[in-house]
Amino acid sequence: MADQEETFSLENSPAAGSESREVQAESKAEKPSGTTSKSPSSQTTFIQQGMEGIKVYLHERELWVKFYEVGTEMIITKAGRLRMFPSFKVKVTGLNPKTKYILLMDVVPADDHRYKFADNKWSVTGKAEPAMPGRLYVHPDSPATGAHWMRQLVSFQKLKLTNNHLDPFGHIILNSMHKYQPRIHIVKADENNGFGSKNTAFCTHVFTETAFIAVTSYQNHKNWTQLKIENNPFAKGFRGSDDMELHRMSRMQSTKEYPVVPRSTVRQRVGSSQSPFSGEVQGLGTQSTLTPQYPQCENGVSSTSQDMLPQSGSYPVPHEHAQDYHCIKRKVEDDCHSGDPSYKKTYLESSSSEDDHYYRPVPYAQSLGLTAGPYRTETNQRQACMYASAPQGAESVPTLEDISCNTWAGVSPYGTCSVPAMQPMERLPYQHFSAHFTSGSLVSRLGGVGGHASPQLGDGHHAAMYQNPMSHQGLGRQCSPGAGIQSPTGSLQGNEYLYTHGIPRTLSPHQYHAVHSVSLMPEWNENS
C-alpha cells in the first residue's frame, strides 16, 4: 500500500496538499477555455459573462488521490449513516464577492457497469442497475455571496449516501457495487440575476480522483479499509497498535468466543498480497493516467471517460464504455412556466431560510437545470449530444467534435479546476426540458421545469415514459414551481426504469422537494 502511494505521488501528486501549491500548480496547468488540448483540470463549466474566472480546488486532493489509487469505496447504508471519506471540501476562487451563489454537489454514475471485488481487484461484472433518482446536496450555506464562499473551504462532508431507494432524508441514493463520480455545481443566484432570468448560469466541476465505488461493506479490506482507518479520525479505534489489538481482543473475548487473532492480522490475510494495480488495471501511478488527455471541448464537447478519469488501478474502465461527461448547450426554451412568478417566489422564500436542511428542498437546484448526469457509453455519449441538439430524435449523430457545448475537462494533477467554459443559462428555471433521459446530462431541470413531459419531443414514447410514472406517483407537480421533480423520460435503455422504480412512491411532496436531479437532458432548443 505504501509503495503504491509513493509510486503514485512521485509523478502525479505535485501538490502536497496545500492549497497554495495547488493554486500554483493550477496556474501552470490551466488551459484557457475552449482549447482542445489536454487539460489538467477536472471540470466542466458553463460560462457566463462574469463567471469565467471561477476556479475550484479540491482540498486534500493528495488524500483523494491516495484513496483513488487504492480504489475508493464509499459505504452506503439504508439509513445513510456514513459520511463520505475523504470529506469533500473545496476552495473556490474567482467568484464575484457580492454576487450570490449556490453550491451544490451531486453524485452521478461514472459508467454503466456493475463491479465486483475479486482477487484483490475490482472488475466489471455486468451491466449497471438502473440509476437511482439523482439528488443534489445543496450546501447549507446556500445561497451566499462569493465572498462567503471564497472566505474558507466549502465542505460537503455532511453529505450522506444511501442505498435506500425510498430514502426520505434526501440522502444521495446510490447502487452498491457501482461506480460514481461526485460533482460540484456553482450556480449564480444573485437577486438581480436570479433563477428565471436569462442570465442565470452555473458551472460544474468534476474531480475525477473523487470517483468511488459504492459498497455496503468494504471490499478491499487490505488496502482501502486500512487506509481509511489510518486517515479517518473516527476510525482511530481500529488503528492497529499492539496494545489496542490486545485490548480489543481481550474485550471481545470476554464477551464472545473470538479467536485471539488481531484484526489487523485477519485483515492482512483477507487481502491477497497482490497489488490492486496488477492485472489489467491501469494504475494511477502512471503519469499518463493521472494526467490524461482531456480533450477539453470548446464550448461543449464531452470528454470521454478515459479522458475524464484517471484510471485507477482498482477501477477498470473498459474503453469500450468510456463514460462521457456530457456537454450541454443550454439554450433552453421556457415553454413551461416561463415567467411564472410563483416559481421565483418559491425561490425567494427558500432563500430566506438559512437553516434549511442540507438537502434543501428548494427550487434552487430545481431551477438549476442540473442533472445527475450518469455515465454514458461511448455510443450514448454521442446520443446525449444528439439529444441535446436534436430532441426530435434526429438520425444524425454528431460527433463530439461536431458538438459545440461545454465539456468536462480532465482531472488536474494539481487538484484544481479551471473553468474552461460556462454556458449561459437562459431562462434557466423555466427552460423547457425534453423528456429525454440522458444519464450524462449535465443540466437537468430541477423543479419547476422538472416534471414537464415535453410534448415537443415529438416522441410520444418518451413523453409517456416520463409522465406515467410521475402521475402514478401522484406527483402531479411536474410543471409547478418548486415541485422539485424532474420529468425525465427514458431515452436511454434501461433508464426508463428509473422513473417507474427509482423514485420512491411513498415520498411526500415535501420529500420530493429534496432536490431530485434526475438525469434529464434539457432540450437543446437552439432551433426551436
Add this chain to the structure above:
DNA sequence: TCTTGCACCTT
C-alpha cells in the same frame, strides 16, 4: 450481498 448491533472513538 446486505443489515444490524456493538464497542470505540471524535466532535
Add this chain to the structure above:
DNA sequence: GAAGGTGCAAG
C-alpha cells in the same frame, strides 16, 4: 455527557 461517525462480525 451527548451525539454521532467508524469498522467489525454475526446473521
